[in-house]
Amino acid sequence: MIISKKNKILLVSMISVLCVFVLIFKVGVSEAKEIDFKEAIKLGLEKNYELNTIRNSIAELERNLEILEAGESFQVDLNITPIWIFSSNIENRDYTVKMNESSLTPSVEVNMTATSQLTDDISFSTEISWESDSLYQDFSDLTDEINANLTLNKRVYPDSWSENEKQAYSLKNSLQIKLEELKWEEMEKQIEFIGDYFNVLRLQEQLSIVEERRDLTQEELNKVNRKIELGEGGYQQESEALIALKEIENSLLNQQQALTRAKKEWYLSLNLSQDTVVVFEENIDFINDLYSRMNSLELNDENKSKLIKIALEENYKIKNSLLEKEELIKELKWTENEGKTKVNLSGGYQFPADWFVMLDFQINLLDGGVQRLKEEQKESNIRQKEVSISYLNEQTKLEAEYLLDQDEYNTFNWDIQQMSLEKEQDKIGIMEKQYNQGIISTSNWKNATLTLREKEIKVKQAKDEWFINRLELAHFIGYLQK
Structure with missing residues (x-):
């Protein structure tokens, strides 16, 4: 048989497409990962949506606690504000602008604060501020405009908690509550996974029996048909056999759907990926060990x-x-x-040479x-x-x-x-x-x-x-x- 050039090209193209399809299929099959029941449970505990919702809450509480604890460490803030105000009004010049023939110089405000919570009831703070009408001054003139102070504050009465302590206590409490919930729910999920796994096993066994019953019913129908052909049977028997076959086929369909649904729900509960395959088998060491423990429970x-x-x-x-x-x-x-x-007691030093002590009373x-x-x-x-x-x-x-x-x-x-x-x-x-x-x-x-x-x-x-x-x-x- 002579194949035309056009047909040759078409044949080569079809073979190429078929080869690509086979390769893709093989790659897809090879990517499927088969795991045992124990590994599936482990993955399920890691990936389960409800458990991860609790874990996300725990992570958020831990972050908030870290933020709060970081806020108690030494804090330093720096604020620099150059100001330009253009005005010919002489009164404004006292605090804003120097206008020369060749330049326009802003006034500058610089403020730096540092705070630290030394203990539960003692805090330390310092502030350095500097304000100048012009940057074009001698260094000695600039330093004369610096103001600074150091303050130590002690809460004397009542012996209560600071706001940071209250927030930290509340966060730690919430964290402990969530950790207890996670620990409990992880065990609940394991039991749920095992129960649903057993359900799939029993559905598989029941499906096998229904399939065999369907085959037997089909054989009975075939026997009835052969008898009818030989003139030994009636159509009443055929009708009964057909009804029995339809009923068992309907039961088979229902059983297949139940098994498919149970497997999908189990995979979803464990949040397993589509390329993960779990072999559903009866005899598992992990389950046998648990069974021995439960049997020994008095x-x-x-x-x-x-x-x-x-x-x-x-x-x-x-x-x-x-x-x-x-x-x-x-x-x-x-x-x-x-x-x-x-009652709060505070004391400190005001630059350049002033020491001070204050006793503060607040009465409602x-x-x-x-x-x-x-x-x-x-x-x-x-x-x-x-x-x-x-x-x-x-x-x-x-x-x-x-x-x-x-x-x-x-x-x-x-x-x-x-x-x-x-x-x-x-x-x-x-x-x-x-x-x-x-x-x-x-x-x-x-x-x-x-x-x-x-x-x-x-x-x-x-x-x-x-x-x-x-x-x-x-x-x-x-x-x-x-």
Whole structure:
């Protein structure tokens, strides 16, 4: 066959495009990174959106604290102001302008201040200022126009905190609250990741069973059609077989969608990239170790009250509420100090040769009741926080009791599912003998084995529920942090 020049060019182009496509496909496949479950959990804790929101809040609080602490170090400010005012008015010349035949000279103001917080109640400040009507002066004349002073200030009464100290305390408190929240939520997320992972595993197993049931239903329809062809079957049987096939296909579609959705949600929760592939498998050392720990956790009627007490001590919300109450108590103390007489002692040196000491009294003689109202508001805030803590304690008790009750229920449910499986295994043993003897059909035998596998999945689900609930309980009482 003779190929024209035009067709040759077209053929070469198609082959080139195909080669490029194959290369791109191979590169895409090679870029996919396969990771195990433990590594996926680690990445998920680093990338999870909700956890990173808390981390961003922590970073912001740390920056604000650094800014505040930096502000307490030695601070120096310099301000230079040259001024030109054009006026022929003689009165203005005393403070602004020198006008000569050949030049126009501005007046200059220079001011430099330095401050430092030496201790909680002692501060140091210095100021140097210089003002000149003309830059064209002798050095000795310029230095005569310098003013400077050094001041040391001591807060004598009341023994209260400075504004910087208050802000620093509030920021540190907020930081500690966020750190406790992050620590708690990281463990919650790990448990959530594990639970959702189990859900994907069970959906995969269920999908496999539905696929096999679909194949069996298709085989039954094929048998009916062959019987009809041989004149041994009726269209009623065909209709029933078709309906059964449609139902199982619909169930299969629903199962496929559920599995796809569960995987997507799991990847999204961990915030894993599209080129990351996690192999969903059953036997994982990380999970087995956790399971051993949960199995060794002693739970009985005797230690229930002890576990509830531990839960109240370990709950991060209660811890944080107590920190907030402590801050409110301090705010009340600070507010009370604001209404007291203030006494400050200061002393220093005024350049060139003046020393000075000052005692400053500040007394609020009349404020229309503002101070009392402020104190009452702070007292009200403390009472509200105490009510909130009391409610939170009761809520935490109920949650701990629920987890303990759920553990008992899950244990019984697991036992029941195990018993149901054993019963099904006995039944399948009898059916196997009947199948080998030709008493039951292949279709009935295959359906029986699929029913057995469904029972096995139910046992696994019961075990998963027990395990996840016990993880939540262990987390609630602080056992997982040990």
